Amino acid sequence: MDGKRNQTIRRILKYIARYRGRAILSILLAAVSVAATLYIPILIGQGVDQIIGAEAVEFKKLLQILKKIGILTILIAILQWLKNHINNQVTYYVAEDIRVQAFAQLQKLPSGYLDSHPSGDIVSRIITDTDQFSEGLLMGFTQLFTGVMTIGGTLLFMLGIHPIITAVVVAVTPLSFFVARFIAKKTFSMFQHQSRTRGEMTSFTDEMIGNLKVVKAFSQEKEAGERFEKLNENLAGYSMKATFFSSIVNPSTRFVNSIVYAAVGVIGALLAIRGAITVGQLTSFLNYANQYTKPFNEISGVVTELQNSLVSAERVFALIDEPTIPEEKETIRELENVEGYVDLEHVSFSYTPERPLIQDLNLHVKPGQRIAIVGPTGCGKSTLINLLMRFYDVDEGEIRLDGIRQDELTRNSVRASFGMVLQETWLKSATVWENIAYGRPNASREEIIKAAKEAYCDGFINRLPNGYDTVLGEDGSILSQGQKQLLCIARVMLCLPPMLILDEATSSIDTRTELKIQNAFAHMMEGRTSFVVAHRLSTIQEADQILVMKDGAIIEQGNHRELLERKGFYADLYHAQFVKS
The missing domain is CATH 3.40.50.300 (P-loop containing nucleotide triphosphate hydrolases)
Structure with a gap:
């Protein structure tokens, strides 16, 4: 299953590669935005150190620091808006390409495939599954890259303040990965069942709408309703299980992150008492500890959406990969001036x-x-x-x-x-x-x-x-x-x-x-x-x-x-x- 999933990811990356210019620009904007965001705690720490001493508040320096924070905040807002706009473009262009390719593939499929597959399921793959895929891809663009950059940047800033506290943070953090990975495996199979059942339900609904008069003529409303309820019940069951497993990711990682924050606070306070770090540095470190753990919560949510997105992408790619009508030979002829033999x-x-x-x-x-x-x-x-x-x-x-x-x-x-x-x-x-x-x-x-x-x-x-x-x-x-x-x-x-x-x-x-x-x-x-x-x-x-x-x-x-x-x-x-x- 992992091999198939990795193959799906590689195919998605090939689609994204068509818009590599926008994707690279989005990554650069995310990098600058993250760097600016991570520099603000340094300024906050410096500001705290300017007001620590009794009757020794440096208002002039404090004002300069506040101006820098204000400018960075405005810059971050502009960069994030541009990044989100570019991410939307890349995501919807990729979804458009996949949908166009899927529909073009539909024109090339042999009649036997169309005769043996419900039209509602084919429609579900081209429309619903592509939408599900694009939503997961957009979330991945918006939060995944930014989260990874935030984690890496935060580590560098924390190392610059105090390596020992940074080591404590890094030592506890892998717990979040283990928790998220364990739950992600559970959710993937549930999302597979959910997507498949959704296709069956779309097919059945399309069939009933197109032949409702026949259903009524033979008084089969009750049987049709029971069949729909059964499909709906299965879909609700798989959706509830997928939602349950995915919903416990965030609380679990938050629990681990709270442990990290508490450890930083206790160890940092002891070091501040001994004079190893200033109160401002401790304030910066606590901010970094919070920023460092926050992306893990976001990434855990993104992983859940990506699971659903990958399942949907696999269904669309399965349609695209169906054997088509053999290509016509180069020596093929046009039938012209037809006599009628x-x-x-x-x-x-x-x-x-x-x-x-x-x-x-x-x-x-x-x-x-x-x-x-x-x-x-x-x-x-x-x-x-x-x-x-x-x-x-x-x-x-x-x-x-x-x-x-x-x-x-x-x-x-x-x-x-x-x-x-x-x-x-x-x-x-x-x-x-x-x-x-x-x-x-x-x-x-x-x-x-x-x-x-x-x-x-x-x-x-x-x-x-x-x-x-x-x-x-x-x-x-x-x-x-x-x-x-x-x-x-x-x-x-x-x-x-x-x-x-x-x-x-x-x-x-x-x-x-x-x-x-x-x-x-x-x-x-x-x-x-x-x-x-x-x-x-x-x-x-x-x-x-x-x-x-x-x-x-x-x-x-x-x-x-x-x-x-x-x-x-x-x-x-x-x-x-x-x-x-």
């Missing part, structure tokens, strides 16, 4: 090795053909689409587009060649026209309106408060599911790529509008290779080829009339939907 030869694929899905799949599609894909749930229809779009790479075999192996083409050019409308709609928080223009940000207003009319959504858009300039909430919350799907269709119609994928694209649209959309699709698909995934067989009867899939394989292939004449699996599906028993 699609060939799958002996393709095999499975999401997990122990559960084979697609096995030895062969398919040859000519330009302009409409290919319909039907079959029972889980047969591999959507998986085939994922492979065509190269969201996943095949395990065996090859996919060729216009005769070129898919892995010899850039992913962006492959995906740009397909226009895809899925059953699941996605709209971003932006205006209506920005959502339609998502694939073509430079499209003109006229082109956007034309695409909306072809998708039969111009009517309801104009009825919105600000028409095309209406800002949609998260995932188009002010629209019905059917309206959101029409906007997604308009988005593809605006791009008009050379090949199309329609995965249950009209599943949320009423029958009357569906007939209009089918006509629009028919116009859009003219001359374009198209793949249509459908459960309603009425929407694919005009397809050039219908692929009937079962258990990851194409078991029947032909047009609608041919498949009915064979009286096979497709015919059974068709009669189950349209023929009354």
